[in-house]
Amino acid sequence: MLVDAAGRIAAVGADEAVPRPEGARAVDYPDALLLPGLINAHTHLELHGLRGQVEEADFFSWIQHMRRARETAGADDYLEGARAGLRECWSFGVTTVADTGTSGATVEAFAELGGRGVYYQEALGPDRRGTARAFAEVIKSVDRLLEQAPAGVAIGVSPHAPYTVGPELLAQAVGYALERGLPLAMHLAESSAEVEFVTAGRGAFADNWRERGIPLPRPARSPLAYAEVAGVLGPDLLAIHAVQADPEDVALLAETDTAVAACPRSNRRHGHGGLPLAELLGAGVRVGLGTDSAASVPDLDLLAEARAARELAGLSAEEAVRLATLGGARALGMEAEVGSLEAGKWADFCVLPLEASGTRDAGEVAGLVLEHREDCLATWVAGQRAHPEPGPGT
Numbered sequence: 577m578l579v580d581a582a583g584r585i586a587a588v589g590a591d592e593a594v595p596r597p598e599g600a601r602a603v604d605y606p607d608a609l610l611l612p613g614l615i616n617a618h619t620h621l622e623l624h625g626l627r628g629q630v631e632e633a634d635f636f637s638w639i640q641h642m643r644r645a646r647e648t649a650g651a652d653d654y655l656e657g658a659r660a661g662l663r664e665c666w667s668f669g670v671t672t673v674a675d676t677g678t679s680g681a682t683v684e685a686f687a688e689l690g691g692r693g694v695y696y697q698e699a700l701g702p703d704r705r706g707t708a709r710a711f712a713e714v715i716k717s718v719d720r721l722l723e724q725a726p727a728g729v730a731i732g733v734s735p736h737a738p739y740t741v742g743p744e745l746l747a748q749a750v751g752y753a754l755e756r757g758l759p760l761a762m763h764l765a766e767s768s769a770e771v772e773f774v775t776a777g778r779g780a781f782a783d784n785w786r787e788r789g790i791p792l793p794r795p796a797r798s799p800l801a802y803a804e805v806a807g808v809l810g811p812d813l814l815a816i817h818a819v820q821a822d823p824e825d826v827a828l829l830a831e832t833d834t835a836v837a838a839c840p841r842s843n844r845r846h847g848h849g850g851l852p853l854a855e856l857l858g859a860g861v862r863v864g865l866g867t868d869s870a871a872s873v874p875d876l877d878l879l880a881e882a883r884a885a886r887e888l889a890g891l892s893a894e895e896a897v898r899l900a901t902l903g904g905a906r907a908l909g910m911e912a913e914v915g916s917l918e919a920g921k922w923a924d925f926c927v928l929p930l931e932a933s934g935t936r937d938a939g940e941v942a943g944l945v946l947e948h949r950e951d952c953l954a955t956w957v958a959g960q961r962a963h964p965e966p967g968p969g970t
């Protein structure tokens with residue numbers, strides 16, 4: 577692979593087919609495989625410090641614990657977490673991160689360390705009485721982050737979920753994002769508690785709203801149908817989870833060209849079940865893979881998600897690896913920039929050990945990629961080595 581001065585791929589192919597301009601620095605990885613940088617379509621890097629600390633099995637209790645943990649966390653905790661989370665992504669070969677958060681610390685970590693991807697600023701607040709303040713905070717944060725974001729980092733908006741965002745704030749946040757051309761993300765159709773809340777106004781989330789004197793939204797057929805009525809679905813939305821999706825919902829996602837971030841290990845950890853991945857792919861929905869946060873999963877290993885996705889939907893190894901690369905790029909609308917090793921795209925790649933014995937077909941290579949369970953030998957982002965961390969003078 578020949579990388580130009582801007583960090584894009586100038587040429588790629590067999591050694592003899594790639595030019596070696598005079599003076600170009602050469603880096604060799606014998607017995608290794610260059611894989612397009614992996615794309616983590618959903619995580620919360622600012623929560624990285626909460627790994628192993630939020631243990632509740634019941635989803636409502638887990639969410640409540642997370643809320644308390646967020647109240648005590650300071651800006652330093654978020655920034656420390658975001659830095660550590662980004663470095664962990666790189667160690668697993670992830671070069672593009674789609675992150676959601678409340679503090680914006682991820683954007684600071686991206687700027688400081690050279691991370692790339694999308695950061696969605698969360699909108700939170702069920703109570704209509706707090707809508708004006710919550711919305712003003714989102715606008716203020718987004719304005720600040722757009723100034724602060726380095727090249728290669730997009731800023732979007734994420735109304736958190738139907739059970740944490742009131743219909744008024746949801747409408748305002750979505751209208752604002754569409755008007756400004758900012759990408760959207762929303763946790764949708766994750767738990768059965770969310771289904772109860774949306775379809776029948778029952779369950780732990782509904783009880784919580786009632787106790788706080790907050791009127792419930794008008795019932796809908798399903799969480800995704802609720803999102804459609806609210807005007808959230810569409811090509812600019814990344815629907816996170818989509819576990820509780822029936823065939824009608826799958827058709828809705830396909831018709832509206834809404835992308836999905838699938839987080840199979842997080843769903844399993846919280847007992848939500850598995851998303852209808854085979855059906856979504858069959859319907860032509862753009863799907864990427866996400867780890868979710870370290871508070872939900874043991875690590876940010878995206879190939880572990882690819883293995884879980886493969887198991888869930890009976891995919892071939894090639895299909896699973898594609899989901900972790902080009903699938904994620906398509907889900908984020910970034911397939912012209914990342915997701916495969918092609919001239920013109922960013923030189924985002926990871927290096928995995930692979931014994932050079934004989935010729936292998938693509939399926940066999942993909943199988944070996946999925947077998948990989950350790951840190952990558954190296955990860956490069958936009959033509960710069962991000963992992964292992966470059967020492968002085970390198």
Ligand SMILES: [Zn+2]
Pocket residue numbers: 618619620763816868869
């Ligand atoms: Zn999440």
